[in-house]
Amino acid sequence: xxRKHFLKSLLVGAMSAPALLAAxxxxxxxxxxxxxxxxxxxxxxxxxxTEGPFPTKVPASYVRSNIVDGKxxxxxxxxxxxxxxxxxxxxxxxxLVDIWHCDAEGNYSEYGGTGMQATNYQSVHFLRGRQITDAxxxxxxxxxxxxxxxxxxxxIHVHIYSASGTSLKVTQIAFPEGTGSAVxxxxxxxxGMNGYTYNASDNVFSDGVTQELAxxxxxxxxxxxxxxxxxxAV
Numbered sequence: 001x002x003r004k005h006f007l008k009s010l011l012v013g014a015m016s017a018p019a020l021l022a023a024x025x026x027x028x029x030x031x032x033x034x035x036x037x038x039x040x041x042x043x044x045x046x047x048x049x050t051e052g053p054f055p056t057k058v059p060a061s062y063v064r065s066n067i068v069d070g071k072x073x074x075x076x077x078x079x080x081x082x083x084x085x086x087x088x089x090x091x092x093x094x095x096l097v098d099i100w101h102c103d104a105e106g107n108y109s110e111y112g113g114t115g116m117q118a119t120n121y122q123s124v125h126f127l128r129g130r131q132i133t134d135a136x137x138x139x140x141x142x143x144x145x146x147x148x149x150x151x152x153x154x155x156i157h158v159h160i161y162s163a164s165g166t167s168l169k170v171t172q173i174a175f176p177e178g179t180g181s182a183v184x185x186x187x188x189x190x191x192g193m194n195g196y197t198y199n200a201s202d203n204v205f206s207d208g209v210t211q212e213l214a215x216x217x218x219x220x221x222x223x224x225x226x227x228x229x230x231x232x233a234v
Contacts, residue, residue: 043089046211046230049172049204051159053116054108056128059098059159066142069126073104073144074186075223080173082137082160085231091137092234095168096161099141100128104189106149132163145186145224150195153202154183160232168232174199174209175216175226182216182224 056062078099084092102108105119109128113120127146131139146154156173177183177198187193199205205212211231218224 043083043085043231044211045085045233046169046171048170049157049212051157051170054100054102054111055157055159056098056100056125057110059128059130062098062125062129063131064129065131065140067099067127067129068142068144069109069124071103071126071144073147073189074220076143076145076218077223077225078141078143078156079225079227080139080141080158081227081229082133082139083229083231084234086233089231091133091135092232093133093135093137094163095133095137095232096130096163096165097133097139098128098130098159098161099143099156101143101146101156102149103127104144104147106147106191145182147189147191148196151197151203153177153197153199153205155202155204156226158230160230162234168234169230171230172204172212173214173226173228174202174205174212175214182218185220 080097080099082092082095082097083089100108103126107117107119107121109121109124109126111117112122127143129141131141133139146156148154154175158169158171158173159167160169160171161167175181175183188196199209212228214226214228216224216226
């Protein structure tokens with residue numbers, strides 16, 4: 001399976017920062033013989049997406065469930081279940097799951113001070129973390145609801161490794177949109193939604209989010225809970 005790398009877009013020097021933040025396409029895999037007993041249809045491997053431009057630099061250093069690091073925003077619990085498409089979509093325990101996402105203002109830790117992100121957060125590591133899946137294939141993170149930045153819909157990056165550290169999947173999580181959704185309730189924090197890129201126009205999600213769309217429940221007053229199952233081939 002080939003993954004298109006985000007850095008290709010960096011070769012176009014005349015592009016604006018919003019364009020640089022856009023990602024390349026995806027690569028879907030379907031393991032036909034396997035079926036997920038908890039849903040109808042085939043057991044489809046999560047699409048491969050770009051890591052960049054702000055991947056965690058040393059992910060093994062951030063084994064933790066609470067990744068807030070003092071950032072303000074609406075509380076959000078992130079629950080990700082990993083399943084093995086090569087084992088009839090049985091849950092996969094012992095997998096390493098890294099996540100990272102932007103803060104309420106659309107900025108990433110470990111980067112900044114450049115044209116791609118003016119605010120310099122190179123020396124901090126908020127909203128990044130790693131957990132090991134339990135016996136139910138589940139990892140749980142305490143975070144905040146992500147903000148947004150130009151050119152992208154609300155999203156979370158995910159990198160899944162085997163217990164031995166072999167990369168199994170780099171993908172992204174999309175959020176439901178529209179009336180009654182958490183995205184609408186948060187309303188871009190102080191930014192509002194003027195200039196927001198919706199899933200249908202997002203360079204990563206515009207070709208479909210079936211395998212990447214999370215369930216998000218809750219409210220701005222009570223906090224939110226995100227849940228998603230991602231299938232990988234081990």
